[in-house]
Amino acid sequence: MEHNEILKNLKDILVQMDPSKKELMASVTEETKLSEDLGLTSVALIYMVVAIEETFEIEFDDLSIDDFKTVGTTIKYIENKL
Helix, strand or coil: CCHHHHHHHHHHHHHHHCHHHCCHHHHCCCCCECCCCCCCCHHHHHHHHHHHHHHHCCCCCCCCHHHCCEHHHHHHHHHHHC
C-alpha cells in the first residue's frame, strides 16, 4: 500500500470518528498533531488505533498512545506493520 493511500485512509478514519472535522482534513499534513491540532483525546486515540487495525488488517504490539503524536508518526507505524 502506498504512502498516500495510507494517508487517505487515515483521514477517512478520522472523519468517521468526528464528521465535523471533514473540512479540516483537507489541510491535514504529516506534521499535524493528533491531540493539539485535531483535538483527539486519549479515548479517541484508542478508538483510532482500533479502527486502524480493522482498516489495514494489522495488529499493534506493545502499543502506547504516546506513539501517536502526529499524522506522520501514525503513518510510519502503519507502514512498519504492513
